[in-house]
Amino acid sequence: MPVDKETMENLSQVTRERDIYKLQVAKIQTGYEAKIKELSILKELGETLRLINDLDTRVFWENQLLVLKRSLSFENVTLVLFDHGNQLLDTVAMVGKQTVSEHRQTMEADATKKAFINKEPVVVTDNMVQIEAEAEESGGAILCLPILHNKNCIGILRFRRKETSGFDPNMIRFLSLVSDGIATGIILSRIYGQMIQEEKQRLNLSRFFSATVREKIIDTKENLRLGGERKYVTILFADLQGFTSLSEKIDHQTVVRILNLYFSCMTPIIFRHHGTLDKLMGDGMMAIFGAPLSRKDDPLRAVQTAIDMLQALNQFNEENRNKGWPTLTLTVGINSGEVVAGYIGSEDHMNYTVIGDAVNVAQRIQSVAGSNEILISGPVFNAIQAEMTNITDIIGLKKLPAQPLKGKEKEVEIYLVEVSKHK
Secondary structure, three states: OOOOHHHHHHHHHHHHHHHHHHHHHHHHHHHHHHHHHHHHHHHHHHHHHOOOOOOOHHHHHHHHHHHHHHHHOOOEEEEEEEEOOOOEEEEEEEEEOOOOOHHHHHHHHHHHHHHHHHOOOEEEEHHHHOOOOOOOOOOOEEEEEEEEEOOEEEEEEEEEEOOOOOOOHHHHHHHHHHHHHHHHHHHHHHHHHHHHHHHHHHHHHOOOEOHHHHHHHHHOOOOOOEEEEEEEEEEEEEEEOOHHHHHOOOOHHHHHHHHHHHHHHHHHHHHHOOOEEEEEEOOEEEEEEOOOOOOOOHHHHHHHHHHHHHHHHHHHHHHHHHHOOOOOOEEEEEEEEEEEEEEEEOOOOEEEEEEOHHHHHHHHHHHOOOOOEEEEEHHHHHHHHHHHHHOOOEEEEEEEEEEOOOOOOOOEEEEEEEEOOOO
């Protein structure tokens, strides 16, 4: 049956509409599948983000980059972060084929720098820069995406594909979303790293300083570093009188138990009065008042610490008498003067301490103290005599005959701190 012209035109119109419809359906399906793939990638990146505190930083970022390389068939994915300390862009992680061509390396470096400065995506193809592809490196395209935080560029996410037309607007839009997620990961990583660093610093500082002093040091954002500064401080030396000879009559395990319990009893007293525990020396202790943080009443707090230590020792003896432990007695010497205070040692192991003649005088004053006596120097006496009403359990200050101390040409003024006895 012959078909007229009008029918043929109608059939052609229907065919064209059908083809257009098929193309639209295919386009919608492709777009839908692309969206599903994008959501899948974002989901996987989010899941790896939860491991940020458990993995080494480089390993964590490599895991993130591997997700992108595997899912989107990139030849190479690189994360470059800005190092504020050295003021340079530093490659922190990379997955895929490494660039060996000097021309390609220059191209990547220039594109990275341009994206960082302009805070905008940069796409570069081999044809644009006319590089001569080496046998092991065919042509391709590079995309550099800025990683932004609070409108500041903190790094670059760089992708390389073999196809010169590998980065269409939709791809750049999606990878820009990925870049925003990477920015969140970077900030979380830095916050976690800072928390770990502060915790390590706090643990190290806890060996020497009270909690109050420790937190103030951390709040000032000053890193622990070797070096010293001149400061006027008050130094306290306390020693268990005759303990060395006593320990020869006791088994070693008991000696260790006694000392551990004794130091556990005395150290909090030093910290309670904001002192710094400089060191433990056998059965002796050295504490500083006025470093690293100075207070007007440093000498007063040192004397109060010594009195509280004597009172605590009396209680210590009472509580442990039934164990058959010997009765412990304490000798204390306190002096004030100028010293050099700071961290001494190596970068791997450092201790906070003070050095100077004032330290030697304090120790020698302690060496002439009698059983359960607190002796102070003239500078300490001058600093506290008008403030004695602010010291608990003090009866008075008794001037003793000036003492010749080893290494000192002149005799040193010494005063006995008279303390009330608790029953």
